[in-house]
Amino acid sequence: MKKVSIIGATGYTGGELIRYLLRHPGVRVVHVSSERSAGQKVSALHPDLLGKIDLILHKQDPDKIAKDSDLVFLCLPHAESATAAKRYLDLGVKVIDLSADFRLKSAALYEKWYKVRHPQPALLKQAVYGLTEFYRSKIKGAKLIANPGCYSTTSILTAMPLVKKGLAKRGSIVIDAKSGVSGAGRKVEEKYIFGETHENFLAYGVSGHRHLPEIEQELGVPATFVAHLLPVFRGILVTVYAKLSRKISVKDLHKIYSDFYKGERFVRVLDEGKFPDIRAVQHSNFCHIGVGMDPKGDTAVIVGVTDNLGKGAAGQAVQNMNLVLGFKEETGL
Incomplete structure (x- = not known):
């Protein structure tokens, strides 16, 4: 033990x-x-x-x-x-x-x-960056793990196949991200109290969110990132838009995503034409991804969801702990 x-x-x-x-x-x-x-x-x-x-x-x-x-x-x-x-x-x-x-x-x-x-x-x-899906071998032997940010985790997992496969034109990635209020932590601040968040929806950190340099560091390309506050307690939904570098069908784009995450226990690419919602991943360490394209066929539209307290924080930390301490990666998750 x-x-x-x-x-x-x-x-x-x-x-x-x-x-x-x-x-x-x-x-x-x-x-x-x-x-x-x-x-x-x-x-x-x-x-x-x-x-x-x-x-x-x-x-x-x-x-x-x-x-x-x-x-x-x-x-x-x-x-x-x-x-x-x-x-x-x-x-x-x-x-x-x-x-x-x-x-x-x-x-x-x-x-x-x-x-x-x-x-x-x-x-x-x-320090080893603790996004397990990409740094698994380094994490196993590490003494210091930097657990990723919640927005960063969801954004990177959602966008990475586009970048790795050279499908996104440089400078075209836009990440529209939305999080429940628990992402701000357990603190008393006016904009996070019930009366301010209930039946409300707002953007914040528009001129520069702290998770942007982390996202760009891991993707290796520039991106535009805007965060929004959802009137819910937990969950993150990001929509990644990217101008495609070549002509590709939705079917082929979906296959690229499915192949990219094949065998990953906690990343699930939904069936073609299906898109995720945050309720499906709340209280879990899963990331769900839906793959689409705009009607003109020149822009990828990828939707990813996680629980900001799960895969975006504590669940990811336990996944990393399992590797560091020699357990099976999915133990306790």
Whole structure:
């Protein structure tokens, strides 16, 4: 039985991680930390866990946590997470970081988008980007995993076959992305309260969203990305538009996607002419993709959905943990 700990366990992602890990047959959660809620049961912050896990939240104590943890999940704010990662790595513990601190390979790019100096730039070369479908072999031997962003995961999975097969004209990719409010985290901010989101729909980060450089880094091409806030709690839907570099039928485009993700447990390409909805992937680690084309036949229209708390965060983290700790990739998922 492997032992894992969650640093920053009171947010939506921390709670979702606990739910996934409770049904995992090969791991046990031994520590859950919180600086503001220390002393309370974790079930006081996540009432659905009452009777399932009785751990007490405590303030982070790396020396104590490292003694009986094979791996830690860091669910901390950016800039804060990198410093914690360094401490646990020095203590010999493997780290899956769910913040943005190690997603970008360039410290300069991180500083540009996150408006803060990178706390541990020397670790950037060590970190492996944790989109399992593309970095599986590297993840297996890694000590530090950068769990991808929720928008990034969905956008990259949806767009990648177009890029890898040379089907998208350079500079033509547009990603229209929509997320439930849980993607903003568990915080009190006016625009995220029920009265503001209910029966409402809005774009945000139009002039530059922090997940854009991550998406461009992994796709290797420029893209236009606009995020929108859906009046739902969980789920992401992205529509990727791209001018095609050559004439191709919808049938052949669909086959390219089906072949590209053949054998992938958690990416499902729907039947030709079918398009996904977020309800189908909520509370799961799956990404569903629908393949289409505009009526003129010169623009691919690809729709992808994930649960931002599942494949976009906690589920992806558990998928990565399985590889790092030697379990079958789908265990507990």
